[in-house]
Amino acid sequence: MRLGGRLAAAIEVLDDIERRHRPVAEALKDWGVSHRFAGGGDRAAIGNIVYDALRYRRSAGWLLGQDTPRAVGFGALLLRGEHSAAGLNAVLEDDRFAPPPLDDAELKALEGRQIADAPGPVRADIPDWCVPLFERAFGDDWVGEGAALAARPPLDMRANTLRAGRDKVLAELSQTGARPTTIAPDGLRIAPISGDGRHPNVQAEAAFQKGWFEVQDEGSQIAAMLAGAKPGMQVLDYCAGAGGKTLALSAAMDNHGQVFAQDAEKVRLAPIFDRLRRSGNRNVQVVTKPAELAALSGHMDIVLIDAPCTGSGTWRRRPDAKWRLTQRQLETRMAEQAAILDAARDFVKPGGLLVYVTCSVFDEENGAQTAAFRQRDPRFAAVDHRALWQSRFPGHEAAARIDPEGGIRLSPARSGTDGFYFCAMRRQA
Template sequence: MTPAARISAAIEVLDDIIQRRRPASDALKDWGLSRRFAGSKDRAAIASLVYDALRRKASSGYAMASEESRALVLGMLAGLRRLPLPEIAPLFSGENHAPAPLSSDETALLTAFSCDGAPDWVRADVPEWLWSSFQASFGEAAIAEGEALAERAPIDLRVNRLKASRDAVLTDLAHFQPEPGPWSPDALRFHAGHDGRGPSLQAEPGFFAGAFEIQDEGSQLVTLLAGAQPGQTVIDLCAGAGGKTLALAALMANRGSLYATDLDSRRLAPLHERLARSGAGMVEIRIPRSRGHEPLADVEGQADLVLVDAPCTGSGTWRRNPDAKWRVRPGALAERIKDQAEVLARAARLVRPGGRIAYITCSVLPEENDDAVRAFLGRQPEFAPVAPIDVLKGAESDLSLLARFATGHGLQLSPRRTGTDGFYLACLQRGG
């Protein structure tokens, strides 16, 4: 496919996403299945165009005076990819599957491309209904934080201490030009190319040998700061596919007891294969037999650490899932807040006196972070927050600079602040 034909395809996929309010991944998959002529590089390029258009949906719509798919793609090419008009115009020739030629209005808007005078939420590319929460979290930096969340994310991996060192993996993957992560002692970072594609790390021998896993450095950081130690009893209460479970096993040097569970047992399916590859032999997966069944009833009140990777809106991962921010609705936020209260109550029953809960979200919204912790502390007076500075002092490496990002009860990471996804961590200790 030509670059122009790929743009036509991206516009078609965006039409499907917007009109049917469906996830971008589903629309892209359906498009690919019905267009067998498109090769893997074509599909990847089209996906990159679609996701880039969604990153700047609000600002592109404003600058191009339209929220139609064609306008969003034009705005993305001018705004995010910074193509000048002489490079954009030939891609819209109307020939050989290219989109129709630019209108005089489109040409004028592209020539004067600007978001000057736009509302703050538009400039930040944040949904209007979430703007007050976003501002409450970031204050005067809210627009800049939104812009950072609208950029492409790098690709991070976590070196598996049980099988390799960071220096060894750095050498093995030198052909991809990795760089050490700025915070986590186990992180390596790779930057995507102009087309948004990164290296095929999961095709590398080191991946199959369990030397590393793909994991955002922010996810690595909050797991590290949770404070798991070798020999402890630790529970990963919302383990999902197990990224943090694997990181915990490595931090515990494969010594102690580590339980992984999730209310949705289907999410645990990939963990079995990942555990075998990682060499983590001390993990026990507990699968709930039915709704309401507590698979950890036998260890209630015994855990040194319960890690709660709570269900949330995912606002901190908008770089990786740009369509998600336009699909989330107020009802979903209210539902997540309810889920967070329930999972924290469950964690409280599992932790021993003197033990701690590490409450984690991939959200930047205070309702899901400090507010959720404050509500929990009001319901559970036997728990007290661990001061963020003390959480940082307990880390194995010097992370004291992160103290700048302390909130009322925890730490808030973000792409602009830390170069990571927007993770939140609060540690809550049960009185002894």
């Protein structure tokens, strides 16, 4: 397929997402099934246009003066900077599978608009109702932070030190372009793709099958390191999900002590069993029964809550979620987070840590949530987060927004990671 056919397909997928309110991955998969003639390169290129259109929906639509699948599809291509409007039209005119070229009205709209002159929410590529949330979270930097959350993401991995060190994994993945991450000492990164490119399928690599590394955002790796799990400890991963942080905690403990992995939704735990077999993590126990969980009460050195949240920190990877999110959903998540904090605290032993983590950038889910919890239960006091960061990642003070009592925040613009929040609270004896 040529560019015109790919753009037409992307507009078709965007229309499907809009009409049927479907997740982007599901819509792209169905398009591929019904268009089996499209090769892997075509599907990747179409997916890039679709994802870029969703990442840049506000700015792409603003350029053409309308928020239609056609407008955001064309706008996303133009924002990539590979074609001028006239150049794109010239390419499309020679492709019978292409959508109609930009018409006079669209060309006139483009002539009079520069993104630098757009309103703040357009440059940030966020919904209007999220503007106050971003202003509270980032102050004067809110537009740049929003724009960074609309960029293409890198592919991050964590070397599994139970099987191989980072240098060994880097040597094995030398053909993929992997490089060491800036902050996380065991992290590897493949840079964001450009144009019609796609990331290599690293899970097909022999090193992955041998358990040498896991796919995990650098921010998630940093959060696991900040938790401070050490050999011999008793650790509860209270919202373990698929087990990414569970595996990182276990590796930090060098398979000594115990990590208990629990999640209220058992189906989310299903992938952890294959991951444990591959990775060689032997000190992890998956907890699925209430009686097993109750037996841990008051005995844990660390209880990690990777709380369910809006996922606003992952919008680079899940841009469709940005436009589906509502105030009501945010409020639902906030209620869930408060309930989980209140339930998980009883597992922390006196002197132990309750660690709260989200992949959200909203203060309502982060610092405000932990501050409200400490008011409800004065037995828990925040650690000195500035001292904690400096002890774990010396020389990287500028990479995080740190409130000594309020916690640590990571973001694409500041740290190059997904958006993450971390807060550790010690239970007083």
